[in-house]
Amino acid sequence: MQKRARINAAIVMSIIILWLMIPLGATAVYSLFEDWTGIVPRGFTLANYKTIFTDTAFLSAMYQTVLICVIPILITIAVMLLALFTVTVYFPKLEKYMQLLCMIPYTIQGVILSVSILILYARNDSVLSQRMVMLMGAYCIIILPHIYNGIRNGMRAINMKMLLDAAEMLGESKLKAFFKVIVPNIMTGIIVSSLLAVALLFGDYVIIRNLSSANVNNMQQFLYQAMKRSSTEASAVSMVIILITFAITALVLALQSRGMLEKMRNEGK
Amino acid sequence: MSYICFEKINKKFGTNHVLKDIELDVEKGQFVTLLGPSGCGKSTLLRCLSGLEQVTSGRIYLDGEDITAVTPRHRGIGMVFQQYSLFPNLSVRRNVAYGLKLKRLPKAEIDQKVEEMLSIVGLSDKIDQYPAQLSGGQQQRVALARAMVTAPKVLLLDEPLSAIDALLRKSLQIEIRRIQQQLGITTIYVTHDQDEAMIMSDVINLFHDGKIEQTGTPEQIYTRPATRFAATFIGNYNLLDAKDFNRAFGTAIPQPEVAVRPEIINLSRQAVAKGEGLLVAEGKIASYISHGNLIRFSVDVNGLLINADVLFEDKREFAQGDQVFVTIKEDLVIGLQ
Ligand SMILES: Nc1ncnc2c1ncn2[C@@H]1O[C@H](COP(=O)(O)OP(=O)(O)O)[C@@H](O)[C@H]1O
Ligand SMILES: [Mg+2]
Numbered sequence: 001m002q003k004r005a006r007i008n009a010a011i012v013m014s015i016i017i018l019w020l021m022i023p024l025g026a027t028a029v030y031s032l033f034e035d036w037t038g039i040v041p042r043g044f045t046l047a048n049y050k051t052i053f054t055d056t057a058f059l060s061a062m063y064q065t066v067l068i069c070v071i072p073i074l075i076t077i078a079v080m081l082l083a084l085f086t087v088t089v090y091f092p093k094l095e096k097y098m099q100l101l102c103m104i105p106y107t108i109q110g111v112i113l114s115v116s117i118l119i120l121y122a123r124n125d126s127v128l129s130q131r132m133v134m135l136m137g138a139y140c141i142i143i144l145p146h147i148y149n150g151i152r153n154g155m156r157a158i159n160m161k162m163l164l165d166a167a168e169m170l171g172e173s174k175l176k177a178f179f180k181v182i183v184p185n186i187m188t189g190i191i192v193s194s195l196l197a198v199a200l201l202f203g204d205y206v207i208i209r210n211l212s213s214a215n216v217n218n219m220q221q222f223l224y225q226a227m228k229r230s231s232t233e234a235s236a237v238s239m240v241i242i243l244i245t246f247a248i249t250a251l252v253l254a255l256q257s258r259g260m261l262e263k264m265r266n267e268g269k
Numbered sequence: 270m271s272y273i274c275f276e277k278i279n280k281k282f283g284t285n286h287v288l289k290d291i292e293l294d295v296e297k298g299q300f301v302t303l304l305g306p307s308g309c310g311k312s313t314l315l316r317c318l319s320g321l322e323q324v325t326s327g328r329i330y331l332d333g334e335d336i337t338a339v340t341p342r343h344r345g346i347g348m349v350f351q352q353y354s355l356f357p358n359l360s361v362r363r364n365v366a367y368g369l370k371l372k373r374l375p376k377a378e379i380d381q382k383v384e385e386m387l388s389i390v391g392l393s394d395k396i397d398q399y400p401a402q403l404s405g406g407q408q409q410r411v412a413l414a415r416a417m418v419t420a421p422k423v424l425l426l427d428e429p430l431s432a433i434d435a436l437l438r439k440s441l442q443i444e445i446r447r448i449q450q451q452l453g454i455t456t457i458y459v460t461h462d463q464d465e466a467m468i469m470s471d472v473i474n475l476f477h478d479g480k481i482e483q484t485g486t487p488e489q490i491y492t493r494p495a496t497r498f499a500a501t502f503i504g505n506y507n508l509l510d511a512k513d514f515n516r517a518f519g520t521a522i523p524q525p526e527v528a529v530r531p532e533i534i535n536l537s538r539q540a541v542a543k544g545e546g547l548l549v550a551e552g553k554i555a556s557y558i559s560h561g562n563l564i565r566f567s568v569d570v571n572g573l574l575i576n577a578d579v580l581f582e583d584k585r586e587f588a589q590g591d592q593v594f595v596t597i598k599e600d601l602v603i604g605l606q
Contacts, residue, residue, distance in 0.1 A: 159352060165321050166354040170368035170419070171342045184358040
């Protein structure tokens with residue numbers, strides 16, 4: 001009985017997965033053939049991939065995109081670590097307010113966020129009016145809840161206050177102890193949440209379109225240009241973006257299950 | 270002046286007055302326990318001494334120096350915590366070496382001290398393992414080594430064994446005491462377990478509601494509880510209304526309440542003569558509970574229920590309803606205010 005139910009569940013799941021994979025598969029096929037006007041595609045070719053990977057514009061777009069993702073993530077991690085350290089150690093009563101603040105970005109739509117930022121800062125003549133700064137600032141806001149949760153959960157899993165007390169009794173200052181003892185122990189959590197953030201930012205189109213000026217050459221812009229040139233080439237670009245996102249997600253899952261295994265092993269003792 | 274002096278220590282958390290005018294002296298090399306029920310302020314007093322908490326008022330002296338305002342890392346105090354507090358990302362060796370490295374000792378000296386301390390706590394073979402690979406008892410022994418290796422002026426232990434199962438706890442109590450005596454290190458130990466305090470301490474400070482209720486050697490605390498709280502917390506004292514007790518035994522104890530230990534009460538079938546310093550009364554066995562090595566009989570003496578312990582040798586001597594004579598040495602009866 002149970003076995004049958006499991007088989008049924010597996011069949012349903014497979015159908016759903018297949019259904020969801022159809023557009024993905026179609027895009028992949030489309031990017032790999034010269035012509036798909038009939039029922040069966042004709043003329044297998046890797047030319048599209050060859051074109052984009054030899055196109056310096058593509059490589060520089062890739063580089064830009066990575067930069068636009070990585071810098072906000074690093075900034076957010078640094079700010080969050082210091083903020084959480086200060087709040088946990090010196091102002092534990094403010095913790096719930098901090099949590100509230102860090103969760104607000106979950107509720108903000110990308111369109112509203114980018115338009116609000118534009119209205120607020122575009123006419124400002126400080127450094128804040130620069131498109132790149134606005135974009136990265138917006139990205140910091142978008143990923144804030146994820147980074148917050150990653151670090152916060154890591155801190156919950158260890159007894160941070162007591163480890164800091166122990167280090168202090170051994171002669172260490174609190175801040176140094178934080179970076180020597182606490183941060184290494186929550187590294188997995190930090191990495192996982194940064195990778196999630198990368199995946200999130202890679203998939204963004206709305207904010208980058210609204211905030212980046214025409215001269216910021218990133219993957220989404222490149223995709224847009226490619227679409228005008230050739231639809232098969234655009235498919236190849238989409239596939240590359242999807243595969244990168246997949247790779248990142250797989251890495252996250254691997255890291256998470258490793259963390260889980262470690263935990264199980266420790267609890268088994 | 271004593272090695273450690275607490276002078277009129279008060280500590281408040283908001284409106285919660287946790288420590289109330291604590292006065293406490295500790296001599297060099299002593300093993301001193303703070304014993305009391307949970308929530309009475311033992312950890313708070315320990316944390317005030319370590320500097321992890323600030324006192325609200327009062328002064329603390331260590332080795333002749335006023336340390337009230339000194340930061341924790343400059344007090345030269347070692348501490349072992351209730352929960353496992355080893356650094357999970359460092360091996361046993363690097364955990365124990367942590368404090369020595371901060372003192373910038375040469376590497377060879379650090380290695381030698383770490384190895385020596387680990388051999389004292391009996392964990393030389395675990396030196397390259399990580400905390401997660403150790404049992405709870407082993408982790409606490411590493412924590413002890415880590416706290417002692419820097420040769421602190423005082424060692425503080427805050428219920429270090431409370432998370433460890435009973436059998437292992439007993440052997441670790443003896444081991445900690447042995448190490449403390451071997452190194453002659455002044456130690457303050459917090460516990461809520463009276464057996465633990467009795468086994469380990471030179472001096473016990475009985476804590477109650479933010480105050481020190483009684484200070485003394487384990488024997489003094491056990492045989493001469495000074496207050497009602499002490500008598501309820503320590504041992505299994507019978508607490509009896511003095512008027513009823515005087516009527517039953519024909520005495521004239523002036524205090525309102527008396528405390529009598531069950532193990533000094535003698536039960537017998539034969540009549541016992543009221544001798545010099547002996548209190549005798551007749552009663553009836555109301556009930557009994559077997560505790561393994563002894564049987565605790567509840568005896569009804571004129572409506573006064575008294576617990577008496579009898580060592581269990583080969584068979585239970587009395588049954589429910591048996592008539593017995595109850596004998597108590599008069600000087601072991603304690604009057605309580
Ligand atoms: N950091 C703190 N903030 C507020 N109240 C505290 C804090 N630490 C302890 N307390 C309070 O002080 C009292 C004594 O606690 P504690 O010293 O831990 O007791 P014990 O160690 O004897 O069990 C308790 O009522 C506890 O709630
Ligand atoms: Mg405590």
